[in-house]
Amino acid sequence: MSGTLAVAEEPASLEHLRGGTVVVKYGGSAMNDDGLGRAFAEDVVALHRAGLRPVVVHGGGPQIGAQLGRLGLEARFLQGLRVTTPETMDVVRMVLAGKVQRELVGLLNQHGPYAVGLSGEDAHTLTAVKRYAEVGGERVDIGLVGEVTRVNVAVLELLLDHGHIPVVSSIGRGEDGQVYNVNADTAAGAVAAALGARMLVVLTDVPGLCRDWPRGGEVLERVRAAELERLLPGLTGGMGPKMEACLRAVRGGVAAVRVLDGRSPHALLAGVAETNGPTPGTTVLPDPPE
Numbered sequence: 357m358s359g360t361l362a363v364a365e366e367p368a369s370l371e372h373l374r375g376g377t378v379v380v381k382y383g384g385s386a387m388n389d390d391g392l393g394r395a396f397a398e399d400v401v402a403l404h405r406a407g408l409r410p411v412v413v414h415g416g417g418p419q420i421g422a423q424l425g426r427l428g429l430e431a432r433f434l435q436g437l438r439v440t441t442p443e444t445m446d447v448v449r450m451v452l453a454g455k456v457q458r459e460l461v462g463l464l465n466q467h468g469p470y471a472v473g474l475s476g477e478d479a480h481t482l483t484a485v486k487r488y489a490e491v492g493g494e495r496v497d498i499g500l501v502g503e504v505t506r507v508n509v510a511v512l513e514l515l516l517d518h519g520h521i522p523v524v525s526s527i528g529r530g531e532d533g534q535v536y537n538v539n540a541d542t543a544a545g546a547v548a549a550a551l552g553a554r555m556l557v558v559l560t561d562v563p564g565l566c567r568d569w570p571r572g573g574e575v576l577e578r579v580r581a582a583e584l585e586r587l588l589p590g591l592t593g594g595m596g597p598k599m600e601a602c603l604r605a606v607r608g609g610v611a612a613v614r615v616l617d618g619r620s621p622h623a624l625l626a627g628v629a630e631t632n633g634p635t636p637g638t639t640v641l642p643d644p645p646e
């Protein structure tokens with residue numbers, strides 16, 4: 357792997373974010389390719405070297421699905437959330453904290469002693485409560501799915517202050533010690549809000565939030581919180597929890613969220629850097645002040 361990073365080409369354009377925390381959600385659908393993984397790691401390290409404070413929160417839905425398949429276990433989703441039995445939870449934990457996170461930490465640490473992997477369980481990084489789905493106004497039990505209620509900001513700040521890049525797996529720990537499967541977008545949104553991040557970047561496998569999905573492919577370039585709130589009930593599949601997390605992030609004080617196509621190499625650096633060209637993907641912004 358090349359030791360020369362794109363940061364050398366982009367220093368000025370990251371100046372406005374120097375010293376600021378940027379939370380990056382790396383989704384399973386955008387991490388199925390070795391080249392993309394390497395480019396992603398280069399971009400995160402470039403942000404770090406440019407003086408930003410990146411935090412990675414990762415998913416691994418397709419990788420969990422593949423492992424469930426190998427074990428002959430069923431994969432079922434309701435409103436973009438995986439129905440999680442105790443048996444499924446074991447697989448989620450093993451794949452996220454034991455495989456995907458390790459691979460990401462390994463890629464980042466090819467550049468230096470930067471990345472520290474954490475499961476949301478570690479040091480109570482993510483505290484969670486059981487989350488239900490809602491179908492036709494009825495609460496539906498989807499098993500060990502969690503909603504984040506608290507983030508241990510101190511442990512993340514400690515790592516950041518010492519020049520590390522935290523890499524957090526989207527697993528939550530209940531007050532009762534129960535382990536929960538947290539959607540990775542939900543986890544990233546909660547971490548970004550708790551850290552008061554300047555930006556949340558969500559890398560996925562589509563060009564952004566598309567209008568009229570799946571018929572039209574037109575990407576919404578910019579959406580304010582109030583408009584996104586109106587769109588939320590109409591969103592399907594993984595886009596539901598994703599955009600809900602983006603909304604919570606901006607309502608929780610994050611200045612901007614960018615939903616970007618992670619299938620394109622170096623999408624992260626291009627999306628964070630302020631260039632003169634149009635910003636790719638969908639940008640979610642808070643409502644303007646009254």
Ligand SMILES: Nc1ncnc2c1ncn2[C@@H]1O[C@H](COP(=O)(O)OP(=O)(O)O)[C@@H](O)[C@H]1O
Nearest residue numbers: 383384385560561562565566569592593594595
């Ligand atoms: N309005 C929409 N715009 C774009 N993608 C959408 C939309 N509604 C649903 N989707 C689906 O959401 C998927 C992204 O969510 P998800 O599968 O959870 O991705 P990730 O693994 O990156 O978190 C897309 O691949 C697409 O199939």
Ligand SMILES: CC(=O)N[C@@H](CCC(=O)OP(=O)(O)O)C(=O)O
Nearest residue numbers: 383384415416417437438539540
């Ligand atoms: C509750 C729930 O759905 N959890 C997700 C956690 C991983 C995830 O969100 O990964 P992606 O970001 O790659 O989709 C799951 O089990 O697939």
